[in-house]
Amino acid sequence: MRDTDMSTNTAAVAQGPAGSPADPLDDEDDLIRRAQTGDAAAFGRLYDRYVHSIYRYTYSKTTSRSLAEDLTSETFLRAFRAIARPRAKLNFAAWLVTIARNVVIDHHRSGWNRLAVVTDEVDPRADEAIGPEQAALASVGTAALRAAVARLPDDQRECLALRFFAGLSINETAAAMARTDGAIKQLQFRAMNRLRRIVTAG
Structure with missing residues (x-):
């Protein structure tokens, strides 16, 4: 993958859960195959499709919006780096949540969680x-x-x-x-x- 492609996609991921709605006509298996070959645009489509569900998951584990956004971004960054690794047919949703779970676990194991501000804010998307x-x-x-x-x-x-x-x-x-x-x-x-x-x- 070209460095410019990675930089562009990494910047998009770092913006947090503000992705645009995914095109329902996109075939997910095709997007995964393209992303595995280094297609940053295809990975961006997958990001748009799953960013809100991953954000809701990380928020449910932290109850802090800013922290949930950070953990969501880290989840997609790890996924972006790992998606090209050879593997059998990929269940993308389950694989992505597994990464998110590990990101949350890593956060709680680190000393940085002492600095996180846990708020009582309620994310309206969690009520869908x-x-x-x-x-x-x-x-x-x-x-x-x-x-x-x-x-x-x-x-x-x-x-x-x-x-x-x-x-x-x-x-x-x-x-x-x-x-x-x-x-x-x-x-x-x-x-x-x-x-x-x-x-x-x-």
């Missing part, structure tokens, strides 16, 4: 409904919901973050968590039931 379960959660106050989610086991909390904040499908969540579709359905069911009990009891 993707189903009746999220609508039910949206009716609960933000502080109460955060407190309830924090009391869930790690795997249940991760499942809800991937499904309702990152917006992944059951299949994509299964790939990201290295589980079967059936296991994710059961995990989500248990998480939602436990969350309702916690909120009701609280």
Whole structure:
């Protein structure tokens, strides 16, 4: 890839979650193949398609807009550098969320997170409904919901973050968590039931 292409795309990624809407006519497999050969424009299309879901995911892990933007940018920078590596057919959404999870883990392991300002801001995009379960959660106050989610086991909390904040499908969540579709359905069911009990009891 030419240095100018990388510089152009890196600058676009660094702008954070302000990407333009992706063209629904773009074939994702074709975009991935082109991006793997160094096509920065194709990667830019993938960025536009997934930036908001990755931002929602990182925001759900930090509750800080500025930090979520930084982690989202880092996720796409890592993806841009790694996408050309040889691999089997790429499930881009699951692969991207795996990178985002690692970015979040790296952040929490580092000393820099002590300097991050955690706010009580609510990202309006996190309220976009993707189903009746999220609508039910949206009716609960933000502080109460955060407190309830924090009391869930790690795997249940991760499942809800991937499904309702990152917006992944059951299949994509299964790939990201290295589980079967059936296991994710059961995990989500248990998480939602436990969350309702916690909120009701609280």
